Amino acid sequence: xxxxxxxxxxxxxxxxxxxxxxxxxxxRARPGLDADIVRQIAARKxxxxxxxxxxxxxLAIYESKPMPKWGGDLSELEETLAQTYFxxxxxxxxxxxWEDVPENIKLTFERLGIPEAERKILAGVGAQYxxxxxxxxxxxxxxxxxVIFDSIEDGLRNHPELFRRHFGTVIPAADNKxxxxxxxxxxxxxxxxxxxxxxxxxxLQAYFRVNQERLGQFERTLIIADEGSRAHYIExxxxxxxxxxxxxxxxxxxxxxPRAYFRYTTIQNWSxxxxxxxxxxxxxxxxxxxxxLDGNLGSKLTxxxxxxxxxxxxxxxxxxxxxxxxxxxxxxTGGKVIHVAPRTTSSIVSKSISKGTGRASYRGLCKVYxxxxxxxxxxxxxxxxINETSRTDTFPYIEIDExxxxxxxxxxxSKVGDEQLFYLMSRGLDEAEAMALIVxxxxxxxxxxxxxxxxxxxxxxxxxxxxxxxx
Amino acid sequence: xxxxPILAVxxxxxxxxxxxxxxxxxxxxEIGAGEIHAIMGPNGSGKSTLAKVIAGHPGxxxxxxxxxxxxxxxxxxxxxxxxQAGVFMAFQxxxxxxxxxxxxxxxxxxxxxxxxxxxxxxxxxxDLLTGCMGLLGMDxxxxxxxxxxxxxGGEKKQSEILQMAVLKPALAVLDETDSxxxxxxxxxxxxxxxxxxxxxxEMSVLLITxxxxxxxxxxxxxxxxxxxxxIVESGGPEVALELEAQGYEEYRRTHAA
Ligand SMILES: Nc1ncnc2c1ncn2[C@@H]1O[C@H](COP(=O)(O)OP(=O)(O)OP(=O)(O)O)[C@@H](O)[C@H]1O
Ligand SMILES: [Mg+2]
Numbered sequence: 050x051x052x053x054x055x056x057x058x059x060x061x062x063x064x065x066x067x068x069x070x071x072x073x074x075x076x077r078a079r080p081g082l083d084a085d086i087v088r089q090i091a092a093r094k095x096x097x098x099x100x101x102x103x104x105x106x107x108l109a110i111y112e113s114k115p116m117p118k119w120g121g122d123l124s125e126l127e128e129t130l131a132q133t134y135f136x137x138x139x140x141x142x143x144x145x146x147w148e149d150v151p152e153n154i155k156l157t158f159e160r161l162g163i164p165e166a167e168r169k170i171l172a173g174v175g176a177q178y179x180x181x182x183x184x185x186x187x188x189x190x191x192x193x194x195x196v197i198f199d200s201i202e203d204g205l206r207n208h209p210e211l212f213r214r215h216f217g218t219v220i221p222a223a224d225n226k227x228x229x230x231x232x233x234x235x236x237x238x239x240x241x242x243x244x245x246x247x248x249x250x251x252x253l254q255a256y257f258r259v260n261q262e263r264l265g266q267f268e269r270t271l272i273i274a275d276e277g278s279r280a281h282y283i284e285x286x287x288x289x290x291x292x293x294x295x296x297x298x299x300x301x302x303x304x305x306x307p308r309a310y311f312r313y314t315t316i317q318n319w320s321x322x323x324x325x326x327x328x329x330x331x332x333x334x335x336x337x338x339x340x341x342l343d344g345n346l347g348s349k350l351t352x353x354x355x356x357x358x359x360x361x362x363x364x365x366x367x368x369x370x371x372x373x374x375x376x377x378x379x380x381x382t383g384g385k386v387i388h389v390a391p392r393t394t395s396s397i398v399s400k401s402i403s404k405g406t407g408r409a410s411y412r413g414l415c416k417v418y419x420x421x422x423x424x425x426x427x428x429x430x431x432x433x434x435i436n437e438t439s440r441t442d443t444f445p446y447i448e449i450d451e452x453x454x455x456x457x458x459x460x461x462x463s464k465v466g467d468e469q470l471f472y473l474m475s476r477g478l479d480e481a482e483a484m485a486l487i488v489x490x491x492x493x494x495x496x497x498x499x500x501x502x503x504x505x506x507x508x509x510x511x512x513x514x515x516x517x518x519x520x
Numbered sequence: 521x522x523x524x525p526i527l528a529v530x531x532x533x534x535x536x537x538x539x540x541x542x543x544x545x546x547x548x549x550e551i552g553a554g555e556i557h558a559i560m561g562p563n564g565s566g567k568s569t570l571a572k573v574i575a576g577h578p579g580x581x582x583x584x585x586x587x588x589x590x591x592x593x594x595x596x597x598x599x600x601x602x603x604q605a606g607v608f609m610a611f612q613x614x615x616x617x618x619x620x621x622x623x624x625x626x627x628x629x630x631x632x633x634x635x636x637x638x639x640x641x642x643x644x645x646x647d648l649l650t651g652c653m654g655l656l657g658m659d660x661x662x663x664x665x666x667x668x669x670x671x672x673g674g675e676k677k678q679s680e681i682l683q684m685a686v687l688k689p690a691l692a693v694l695d696e697t698d699s700x701x702x703x704x705x706x707x708x709x710x711x712x713x714x715x716x717x718x719x720x721x722e723m724s725v726l727l728i729t730x731x732x733x734x735x736x737x738x739x740x741x742x743x744x745x746x747x748x749x750x751i752v753e754s755g756g757p758e759v760a761l762e763l764e765a766q767g768y769e770e771y772r773r774t775h776a777a
Contacts, residue, residue, distance in 0.1 A: 466615070467578065467579070468615045469615050469616075469617060471575075471576075471577055471578060471579075471599060471615075472611065472614070472615035472617070473617065473625075474576075474598065474599040474600040474603070475575050475576070475599050475600075475602075475603055475607075475608075475609055476600075476603055476608075476625070476626075476629040476683065476687065477600050477603035477604050477629045477630075477632045477633055477687070478600055478628060478629060478632050479598075479600045479632065480598075480600075482628065482632055483600075486617070486620055486624075486625065486628055487617060487620075489619070489620065490617050490618050490619030490620035490666070490667075491618065491619055492619070493618075493619030493620070494619065
């Protein structure tokens with residue numbers, strides 16, 4: 050297909066988007082982490098005193114917490130962190146219009162593989178390049194409605210009260226070691242506020258990529274969907290290949306106020322030397338509705354469990370996730386739903402694909418507190434194994450302290466069958482095409498929830514991945 | 521006058537790849553362009569195995585003989601290459617591919633025939649699909665159903681015929697496509713096969729069946745009887761009528777394993 054050709058034309062092998070453009074950061078801290086680095090970050094950003102204090106407190110928490118022993122293998126991570134640059138800033142100013150974006154940065158965006166879709170959505174996109182927003186433009190319609198869609202730095206600067214009221218309330222620094230790390234050194238990310246009753250038809254999109262060797266990416270996003278609002282936020286990113294291990298550890302906090310509806314979509318495709326440890330959580334209040342749609346491809350190890358804390362009566366949380374573990378990769382993903390209030394409902398649908406020596410683990414928590422009367426939760430996880438060497442495992446944790454709650458869990462593991470391959474090949478598809486079609490069918494229930502250009506992108510990535518799976 | 525053969529099967533011996541059990545024990549069969557041949561035979565006699573060996577199922581190994589399509593030895597080709605060469609097999613037990621619609625599947629199959637860099641025209645495809653579905657009296661929404669997943673037994677068979685209609689093979693091997701169809705569906709499928717042949721008089725059909733019924737609608741040029749991995753009798757439509765009356769007892773006795 051021509052779309053594949055374009056990508057092949059880049060002359061890249063293992064990781065199709067693994068190119069590097071030269072861009073000299075304006076400022077870059079030295080590698081490693083201590084209080085001085087944290088002070089430098091805060092000073093460069095011209096942050097208020099309270100934020101610096103928070104950062105320093107978070108650093109102390111980070112240092113006091115041990116490396117997690119569960120999940121994936123983090124034994125080489127300490128070394129990686131010592132090599133990591135914790136902050137870099139590519140440009141002094143936020144760019145407002147596409148024309149102002151420097152050529153080499155544009156080139157990077159173009160080479161990401163979906164330039165057409167990218168251009169189409171530029172009018173409303175916030176894109177992150179390295180640690181900060183380079184390009185960020187907001188549709189006039191949104192401005193008129195009072196919607197805030199800013200870089201996290203601008204959010205802090207321009208909306209200090211709103212920011213301070215919510216920052217760190219969904220995911221406190223003490224939540225886990227990597228949340229603490231992020232709270233100490235965060236840089237870049239989005240700040241979003243949807244006023245009461247405002248409905249947005251067009252998704253808010255942030256496209257970002259990490260583009261500097263050994264640059265840790267600690268994006269921080271804070272979203273507040275106020276009462277009765279409706280919106281959809283989309284984030285997608287790919288990263289270039291490097292010889293040393295890279296590290297990404299984001300924190301995404303979302304507050305969904307009563308009767309609001311919010312969906313957060315991520316497709317991440319990291320290069321396969323990346324540690325990707327992300328904490329994302331939503332507080333879902335009375336009658337509100339939160340959906341996480343999470344796609345994880347690439348990386349060396351991803352540990353990511355989007356969660357919904359169902360705080361108010363009748364709140365609903367949904368987590369749809371797709372994980373793709375290629376050779377040597379470990380996707381440890383899933384979701385958490387915490388039922389605190391009565392009549393809260395949730396569902397987790399997780400689909401994973403393991404190829405070659407890839408390993409996909411589902412790790413999920415469903416907790417129902419005493420008093421969350423008639424809470425209902427359903428978990429479904431399906432794993433597809435491509436090769437004999439592929440691996441999958443399931444770790445469902447279920448804790449129920451409420452008698453009237455109903456919780457269902459269903460797990461399936463399937464292999465790509467020889468009969469399926471033969472059937473498709475007997476209609477003229479070659480083995481890789483047949484495999485890709487089976488995989489696409491497998492993830493279809495989730496892919497159909499994606500906006501078209503993302504579904505196309507996902508399908509294309511899977512086709513590329515399947516090319517190496519036969520033989 | 522006999523037309524030049526589309527399919528020539530000579531001395532074909534084949535076994536189950538893993539077990540090494542021989543199932544086809546020297547099959548001889550020749551089908552001319554535009555001809556319809558029926559194969560009948562008791563359960564387990566090797567009819568489906570013959571169909572799968574023609575289509576290239578990896579679970580079977582050809583141990584001897586050859587299968588030629590327009591002179592080209594199919595046994596050297598992968599299943600997809602055989603499809604590209606013009607072979608189509610309607611499965612006795614169609615396989616479920618969850619999440620893939622019939623329309624998407626057919627589009628991928630047609631796309632796979634094009635040269636690299638060529639893109640299937642979606643409007644042409646839509647016209648072709650709609651036309652074929654009309655021919656088979658199918659509701660257009662049927663193409664949005666998943667490939668065999670959640671389809672009834674009869675619907676699966678109809679979907680196989682739809683695929684044949686869209687892919688327009690040179691040789692269609694229909695393995696018990698008539699089993700499991702209700703009387704009306706059987707007529708529609710038969711009418712579809714006939715209409716396709718009208719459109720493409722060169723298309724040859726190898727029809728595996730247990731019942732005379734479908735042969736009332738699709739007139740065979742020849743009927744073969746397969747017993748224990750061999751074709752033991754060939755003749756005209758009267759062979760099927762005799763079988764209908766007498767069963768396989770006589771053949772079984774004379775061609776025991
Ligand atoms: N993969 C396999 N493994 C073991 N035995 C097999 C396999 N495939 C076919 N056989 C055996 O080969 C013989 C022929 O099977 P085949 O399916 O070709 O019969 P058939 O003539 O199509 O029968 P039916 O009329 O019941 O469809 C049977 O005895 C069957 O059990
Ligand atoms: Mg059979």
